[in-house]
Structure formats: C-alpha cells, structure tokens
Amino acid sequence: MYKFILKRLVMLIPVLLGVSFIVFSILSFTPGDPVEMRLGENYSEEAYNAMREEMGLNDPFLVRYVKYIVDAVQGDFGTSYRTSNPVVEELAARLPNTILLSVVAMFFAILVGIPLGVISATHQYSAVDNVSMVGALFGVSMPNFWLGLMLIVIFASGLGWFPSSNFDSWKSIVLPAITLSVNSLAMITRMTRSSMLETIRQDYIRTARAKGLKESVITIKHALRNAMIPIVTTVGLQFGFSLGGAVLVETVFAWPGIGRLLVECIKLKDTPVVVACVLVLATMFSIINLCIDILYAFLDPRIRAQYKTAKR
Amino acid sequence: MATDVNKKKKSQAAAVWRRLKKNKMAILGLVILALIIFFALFANFFFDYDTMVIQQSAALRLKPPSAEHWLGTDEVGRDILARIVHGARISLPVAFITIAIATVVGGLLGAIAGYGSKRVDNVIMRIMDVFLAIPSILLSIALVAALGTSMTNMVLAISISNIPPFARIVRSAVLTIKNEEYIEAARAIGASDKRIILKHILPNCMAPIIVQATLSIAGSILAIASLSFIGLGISPPTPEWGSMLSTGRQYFRAAWWVCAFPGLAIMLTILSLNLLGDGLRDALDPKLKN
Amino acid sequence: MDDKKKLETAAPEGSAPYAQAPDTLLDIRDLRVEYHTDEDVVYAVNGLDLTIGKGESLGLVGETGAGKTTTALSVLRLIADPPGKIVDGEIWFEGENMLRAKPGRLREIRGSKISVIFQDPMTSLNPVYSVGDQIAEVIHQHEKCSREEGRKKAGDMLEMVGIPRARYDEYPHQFSGGMKQRVVIAMSIACSPELILADEPTTALDVTIQAQVLELMSELKEKLRTSLLLITHDLGVVAQVCDRVAIMYAGEIVESGTIAEVFDHPHHPYTIGLFGSIPSLDETAEKLKPIRGQMPDPTVLPEGCAFAPRCPYAVETCRAQRVEMTSAGGTHLVRCLAHQGVFQAPELMEEVRHGR
Numbered sequence: 001m002y003k004f005i006l007k008r009l010v011m012l013i014p015v016l017l018g019v020s021f022i023v024f025s026i027l028s029f030t031p032g033d034p035v036e037m038r039l040g041e042n043y044s045e046e047a048y049n050a051m052r053e054e055m056g057l058n059d060p061f062l063v064r065y066v067k068y069i070v071d072a073v074q075g076d077f078g079t080s081y082r083t084s085n086p087v088v089e090e091l092a093a094r095l096p097n098t099i100l101l102s103v104v105a106m107f108f109a110i111l112v113g114i115p116l117g118v119i120s121a122t123h124q125y126s127a128v129d130n131v132s133m134v135g136a137l138f139g140v141s142m143p144n145f146w147l148g149l150m151l152i153v154i155f156a157s158g159l160g161w162f163p164s165s166n167f168d169s170w171k172s173i174v175l176p177a178i179t180l181s182v183n184s185l186a187m188i189t190r191m192t193r194s195s196m197l198e199t200i201r202q203d204y205i206r207t208a209r210a211k212g213l214k215e216s217v218i219t220i221k222h223a224l225r226n227a228m229i230p231i232v233t234t235v236g237l238q239f240g241f242s243l244g245g246a247v248l249v250e251t252v253f254a255w256p257g258i259g260r261l262l263v264e265c266i267k268l269k270d271t272p273v274v275v276a277c278v279l280v281l282a283t284m285f286s287i288i289n290l291c292i293d294i295l296y297a298f299l300d301p302r303i304r305a306q307y308k309t310a311k312r
Numbered sequence: 313m314a315t316d317v318n319k320k321k322k323s324q325a326a327a328v329w330r331r332l333k334k335n336k337m338a339i340l341g342l343v344i345l346a347l348i349i350f351f352a353l354f355a356n357f358f359f360d361y362d363t364m365v366i367q368q369s370a371a372l373r374l375k376p377p378s379a380e381h382w383l384g385t386d387e388v389g390r391d392i393l394a395r396i397v398h399g400a401r402i403s404l405p406v407a408f409i410t411i412a413i414a415t416v417v418g419g420l421l422g423a424i425a426g427y428g429s430k431r432v433d434n435v436i437m438r439i440m441d442v443f444l445a446i447p448s449i450l451l452s453i454a455l456v457a458a459l460g461t462s463m464t465n466m467v468l469a470i471s472i473s474n475i476p477p478f479a480r481i482v483r484s485a486v487l488t489i490k491n492e493e494y495i496e497a498a499r500a501i502g503a504s505d506k507r508i509i510l511k512h513i514l515p516n517c518m519a520p521i522i523v524q525a526t527l528s529i530a531g532s533i534l535a536i537a538s539l540s541f542i543g544l545g546i547s548p549p550t551p552e553w554g555s556m557l558s559t560g561r562q563y564f565r566a567a568w569w570v571c572a573f574p575g576l577a578i579m580l581t582i583l584s585l586n587l588l589g590d591g592l593r594d595a596l597d598p599k600l601k602n
Numbered sequence: 603m604d605d606k607k608k609l610e611t612a613a614p615e616g617s618a619p620y621a622q623a624p625d626t627l628l629d630i631r632d633l634r635v636e637y638h639t640d641e642d643v644v645y646a647v648n649g650l651d652l653t654i655g656k657g658e659s660l661g662l663v664g665e666t667g668a669g670k671t672t673t674a675l676s677v678l679r680l681i682a683d684p685p686g687k688i689v690d691g692e693i694w695f696e697g698e699n700m701l702r703a704k705p706g707r708l709r710e711i712r713g714s715k716i717s718v719i720f721q722d723p724m725t726s727l728n729p730v731y732s733v734g735d736q737i738a739e740v741i742h743q744h745e746k747c748s749r750e751e752g753r754k755k756a757g758d759m760l761e762m763v764g765i766p767r768a769r770y771d772e773y774p775h776q777f778s779g780g781m782k783q784r785v786v787i788a789m790s791i792a793c794s795p796e797l798i799l800a801d802e803p804t805t806a807l808d809v810t811i812q813a814q815v816l817e818l819m820s821e822l823k824e825k826l827r828t829s830l831l832l833i834t835h836d837l838g839v840v841a842q843v844c845d846r847v848a849i850m851y852a853g854e855i856v857e858s859g860t861i862a863e864v865f866d867h868p869h870h871p872y873t874i875g876l877f878g879s880i881p882s883l884d885e886t887a888e889k890l891k892p893i894r895g896q897m898p899d900p901t902v903l904p905e906g907c908a909f910a911p912r913c914p915y916a917v918e919t920c921r922a923q924r925v926e927m928t929s930a931g932g933t934h935l936v937r938c939l940a941h942q943g944v945f946q947a948p949e950l951m952e953e954v955r956h957g958r
Contacts, residue, residue, distance in 0.1 A: 018442030026458040141583035143534055145541050146557060146575030149564055153572075157565040203725035209680055210720075211740040211789070212712035225730050244447030251542055252561075263542050266457040278454050282446045289445075300730055301773040 004297070004307040008290050017069070019282045020275075024065050027271045072279075078272035082265065087276045091258065095280065098250070098257035102242045104173055105181035110235060113185045114224075117192020117231075121200065122219055132189060139186025144245050148179040148252035165254035176253040180245055184238035191234040195227035202226070228299045236292035240285040331595040338591020344584035352400035359394035366390070366549055374567040384569035386560065392569060395551035396577045402552050403581065406467060407532035411525050413471035418478025419521065423509050425479065426486030437483065440476040448473040452535055456544045466545045470535045474528050481524055485517030519596040526589035530582045537578050553578050626694075627829050628654040628677065628797055633691035635672050635681065635853075642901040646672040648853035648908075650691075651927070654797065659823060659830035661840030661861075663876070664850035667897055670833045671721070673850070674799040677831075678712050679703075696796070714744035717790035719800040723782035723807075727774040733785045734760065734770030737792055744793045759788040763818060780811035784818065791822060797829045804839065816842055837880060841865060846933075849873045852898055852908035855927070859934035867957045869936040871913045874953055907939065915940060915947040 035051050036043075043051075056064055071078065077087035120129040155175060156164035162174045199205065200223050208222045247259035254260070262277040264270075297304040332338050351358065372389030375381055383392040425436040443451065455469035489495060490513070498508055537554030539545030546552040548559055553574040560570035635647040647669040654660045662670050675681045676688055677700060693700040695716065703711070717740075720726040728736060737756035741747065747755070757767040763784040774782055783803060790798050803819065804812040820843050823830050832843055840847050841861060848858040849870065857870040868874045875893035895912040898904055904911060910920040920939055927935045928942050940947040 014438070015442055015445050018439070019445050022442060022446070023454055026454055029458055137583065137586065138579065141530070141579050141586055143537055143554075143575060143578050143582075145538065146571065146578065149557065149561065149571045149575070150568075153564060153568045203720060203722060204728040206680060207718075207720060207726045207786075207789075208728065210678060210712055210718040212709040212714060212743050213739070214709065222728055226728065240447050241449075244449040247449065247453065248538055248542065262453070266453065267543065274454070274457060278446065278450055281450055285447055286445050301732075302729060302775045305773075305775070 023278045077276040082270040094258045094261045104177040109181040109184040113188030117189045120193040121196030136186040136189045145248040151175045180249045195230045199223045199227040239288045243281050328595045335591045341584040341587025355397045364394040383573045387563045399551045399553045407529045410470040410532045411528045414474035418475040419482045422479035422482030426483040444476045481520045523593045530585035625655045627656045629694040631692045634689045637685045644900045657827050659844045661844035661847040662833045668850045669853040713740045714793040716797045717795040719803045721802040732771045737789045759792050763788040799831045801833045857936045863934040872909045915950045917945050
C-alpha cells in the first residue's frame, strides 16, 4: 500500500514537470517587456540592460526554465514584477483563503449532495427525486459567477444577511462557498443517484434484505458503500473544477484568494506570479486525484488487492 | 455492398432517433436549442444590430423590464433582449468552432496514439495527461493570458483545453476495435493504415464522440462566458453574454436585470445542450440506461 | 395500496387459517403474483398451492420462467415492487400469514426462521465486506451476542460448510464459485432456520462442484432437521435431496407427490414429457423426446389448461376449462382432465401405467 502511494507520488513528478513546462513556455511568450514593468517609466539604457541581465532574460529559454525549476523546488518562485516581493510570499498570503473556500464548498456539496442522491435513488420518481433532479439539472448548467451575482443581489444588497465581498467574518464565506459549491453539488447528487440506482438492483442487496436487515442499514452499509467509487471519482473531479471555478467566484466576491490574484496578475502581466498560481492550482488538482486513487483502495478490497499485487 | 452499409447506418440512425424521441427531456433540450438557434439565425429580423444593439441612448439608461423593453435596458440604454439575441450569434458559433477543432485534433491524436506504436502512444498520452492535470478553465486562462486577449486567441485556448477528452475517447475506442476480426480482415486484403482509420475505426467511435462533443459545446459556452467575464475574452461593445455580465456588474445592485437575463441565457443554452447530450448518450448506448 | 386492501378482503382480520395439518410448516394458498411493465402484465404465479411439512424437503421443478423463483421470493416478500406485485393469496408460516406481516415482523423472520440461498453465488455476496463479517451480520441481526461471540459463531458456520476458519477475513473475490456458495449456505444456516429456500443453488456452478454442494446441503438438512424448498429444473437433483416433489408449469403446480409416487408413475403429460427429455444411462436409449413448443407467453395465458397447446393428448375441453388438482392415490395430486375421466386418453394411461 505504501509502495503504491510512493509510486504514485513519484509518477506525479513528470506530470508536474510537464505542467510547469507548458505554463512556463506559454507565459514566456507573453507580449510586453517584463523589464519595463520592473523599472517603470523612466530608466537609463544601462539600468535596463543590468536589470535584464539580473532577471536572467538574456539566457536561452531552456536555461531559464531549468533555473526556474531548480529554484522552485527550493521554494523560490521568483520575484513579482508588480510588487517586487517574493512570489512565495504573495502566494502564502492568498493560498489558505482559496483552500478554505474550496474545502468549505466541497464539504457543503458532499454533505448535501450524497444524502440527496441516496434519497432520490431509494425513492425513484417520487416528488423528492423529481425536484432534486430538476434542481441538479439547473445546478449543472448554471454559470457560477452569475449565481454569485444573483446571490449578492438577493442576500447581500436585498436582504442584507451576508456581506457581498472581502473576508472578515464567517459570514463572508457563506455566499462564495454556496456559489462555488452549486455545480459540484448538482454533479454529486446526480452521480450518487445513478450509482445508487445501479447498486440497489444488485443481488447482494437482495441477500441483505433476506437476512432481515433494516432498510436503512441495507441502503447505507450495503448499497452506498458499493456505490461510492463513482461518487468519490466525481467528488475528486469536482474538487479540481472548484479550484478552477474559484478564479471566477473569487473575482465576483472580491475574495482574497489565489484565483483573484491570478486574474489581477494576468491583467498586469506579472508573469512569475501567474506561473506560480497555475502551478500551485495544478499541483493541488493532481494531489487530489492521487488521494482519490488511494481512497479507492479503502472502499473496495478488489482494488486494494490489485494495488498490492501490482508490480511495476 | 456499399448500399447495404448505408442502409444499415440509416437504420441505426433511425433507431437512435426513435429512442431519443421517447426521451422527453432530450426533446425538451432539442426544442430549446432549436429555438435559440432560430433566434440567432434571424436576429437581424427581430432586432436591428446597429440601432438596437450598439447605439446608446442616455434617456433609456437602466430602465427596468417593461412592455417596450421586455428585459429592460443596460447602463447605456441598449435593449437587453436585443443584445442577448444577438449574443447567441457569437456564443453558439464560437463554441461550435472550438469543439469542432478539438474534436478533429483530439480525434486524430487519439487515433494515432491508439493505432500507432507503443512509443507514439506513450508520448501522446503522457502529453494529454499533463494537459488534463490543469483544470481546463485555468488552461484557457493561461493560454489567453499568454497569447493576448482576442477572439481568435480565445477560440484557440478553448479548443486546446478541450482536446484531451477527445483523444482519450478515440484512443480507447481504437484500442478495443483494433484487434477485432474485421479490421484484421481489412488489413489482410491490404487496406492502408489511413484507410483503416478513416473507413473503419472512426465511424465506429462516433457515438461517444457525438455525446462528448454535445456536452463539450455546453462547456465551451461556459468557458467563453467565463473568459469574457474576467475580461480575457470578447470585449464590449460586442454583445457577448459573459461580457454583458461583466459590465453589468457595476450596476446590478440597483438594476438586477442587467445581469439576471444574460446569465439566464447562458444557463438555458447550457441546459439544453446538457439535456440533449444526456439523451443522446442514452439513445446511442441503450445498455447504459437504467 | 389497492392490492393490500384486496388482500385484506380476501382474508379478513380474525378469520382463522383454515384447517392446517399440525405438522405443516409452510402453506401457500392460491398465490398470485404479477409483474407490471410499461407495456403489459406478466402473470408469473397463478393460483399456486403448496405445502411443506416440518423437516420435509420439497423439490419445486419447472422450466425457466415457470414462476419458481417468484414463488420462493414471495414467501419472504422479497419481490421487487415495482414491478412485482403479490395480488392475491395467503402464505401461512407457523400460524402467521406472511403476506400480512408487518415489516418489523417480516425482518425478524427473514434470515432467522426462513433463509434463502440464491442462484448465483458470484453476485449474491457483497464484494466489499469479508465473508466472515457477512455471516456474522445475520447472527448479530437476530441474536444478542457480543462481537467475539458473533465472530466465533460465524467461524463455526464456515467450518460446518467446509471452509477453514482462517479464511474468515477474506473477501468474496478471493473465493471460487463453489466456495462462495458454501459461504452463502453458511449464512443461511447461521440462525438455525426452520425453512431454507434454495433457489437453483447449483445451477451456476461447475458440474463437479454441483455434486459437492448438493451433498453438503443434504448432509446439513439431515443434521439440522431443517425444512427445505429446493428449486431446480434438474429432476436428478430432486431425487438426490428431496422427500417430495412439485412440478410447476406456467405459474401453477401441475403435479405433486412423494418422490416415489411422481418418479415411478408420472401422471401429468408435462411431467411425462420432462422425464422423456432427460437422457438416462441405464436404459438403452431410444431417442430423447423433447416437449414440443414453448411455454405460453406469460402476458397472455391460455384460458384452459396452460399446457394444452403443447400437450399431445389435449382435446377441445382442455382448452376451454380451468383444471383443478385431483388425487391420483396417496398424496399424489395431478392437474389434468384426462385423469379426472373427463375424456379418454388411452395412450396417456398406457404411459402412466408403464411408468419409468
């Protein structure tokens, strides 16, 4: 098992190198002169050349990339063109907010979505099922930034229950978290329902019923446990999407997270911060996928056995 | 021989259509989508572009929905309904083009990976893995950021971020079909690789591609709106739904309609495509249906 | 809901179960089960009567689609609803009508007094729990005992069916089909039930394994003095394990009796046909005589005798009138107009006299 985790961690390295290479090369071709951004309006030619040399921009592309990676591994993602602060500091200030927002949103989506999906499946074609499936359909189709705006109109400007921007109390997280969770909530509900419908038709559910178990025990212990694999897969994917979605939701709610930082820095052409933001988000995405793979093993002894025997 | 094949295809399509017709939700999606496309095609007939969509009017600023302006007017006095209808003329074709590009490129890459040597397969699929490791909206944002904000660059960015799923679908379809007897038979009578891919393998993985394409167009519409919303896509005064939301943001606390309706248009379009996509999946693969 | 009402009126509250032999354990009367699909109604069981005595084992034999499994599942009300519905009848078990039992009471009976062995051991065990835990689960459900006691008892059960206790913590995917069926059997005997419903327990297994599992079942049946309803389409299996046999066709019993009665002198043309269609080693074989035709479409059953369309002896009357079971001597019952003397079928009588 540990071997498997270790192997997957090692396999993560080339993927992340690839991601960093793509992001780094994409953004190296960004138009605009970073030196000018650092120096501002008035500068001498010597100062310009000195700065260019200092920033390593005279080196060939590959050298710059390798240098970047070597530094990045040591925790140095360069210096922001915009603020001249180390990029790491900028990220450190924002990253926890994004993680908090995503985790709260996913927690909400799981807590509501799975029970809703289970009830929909065990009461197929009932009122609860119909309402939650129509709701889920809208939830999947809804642009989250638009939902955010609508929630602000209703609950912030209209009713005044929650603040619409910034982050100063627990109330501030309510609207952005709901906004960010809606797509995931809808997807998780749909997946839970269809996966449960699949499992409750299985023979072992009939066996469980023939044992005299209570319906609730049959549903949760026997059916849901078996239905979890696709649900967990969806949760993982949605977690990843929510990191992408955070970019928009943070923009709507002026949430001081990494997504908003990313958008600001793209507009200001602060390339080092942009590269770092994308890298961090992609890394988190990959790590979540890894966690999902490991979770499979806990859910299904057959997969656990595969992991144990897999020799490569 | 050829007519037989055609007949068989036709009857297959008819069977799919028969199953699709039974699915009320899919038909609802199809009807909504048809209506949207209809209004987009004849937008100029309903609302004149220059006078209603672009021309500003100080007297009509931020008027709420009324008999004259069904969905109200925006911050410079333009009719929101007219702008939404004309907005469909941008979102739909752009989304369609992005997915067409992604399907062709992704499909070819997948076919090459599945059909080619182990090494080619490995190289292509590892690159796809890397692209899949970046959430697609982030990839689009990064690409647009690098290439600069323009319609073409946005199309390019969204197309690229949509390539991997198509490559995966076609590759796995190719791998399952590749060793079937009729492919071996085709090879035995000396058909070229290109011919085998185009004539035998691609038609056989059309079903998952159609489903993925329908759902991806929905995703692409969302991506276009998202990019425009954060100012990296289509910029005003072009009546794009996301950019309408973006400019509307400054006024929507006082005038909710400037944001509410463009968002509804996005949702309705995505909803119709999702319904159709789900319906197509069930109709094309009846085994999967509960 | 409506169907429930119908049941209530069919057997009003307080009406005593009519005369039941003291040693009868299970008594099914006039059971009717339907499956409702979008297009039509499948009449799976149509007025079935069946009794099983204490300690007795009954073989229920019939073709695929005759309604055997539906009958067994009805006893514990395990039919999926929708689409299945028990529309009429009574199922008396130890003085209780199972069809009117409250859900809580039903759960007490399931797994403890009546247990089931399903057809396909590959799918009837939950893949994510260890086999031992799945056996212990039924013990904990019906008996008050500590975790250790449950574990010990489940281990005993495993040993009783010939699986080493050491495999308690292994998962179903680590077992072969025959071993899985042993686990299912262990699960079914864990609470010492009065009655075991075994639904084609060996059909899904290899022929060599079939014999082992059957042997195990007969052995356990003797040891535990449990009643058994064995569903099968294999007459050989019935002869090996059962005391009595009931032949089922299109949702009703067409012939029943002791093994000796039915096997030596089958009366019903369908039963005769069944025997005629199995190869036998000791007879210098004439050609096998398969029963011609197909089972009737269960959505449109024939009006008269359900077997009439396939019956070589059938006359007009057979197609027009419902047939009741009548005695053919001893406990031997048969549902056939020819045996009621309604019409003469000398060839059939010759077959019957000749026996097997």
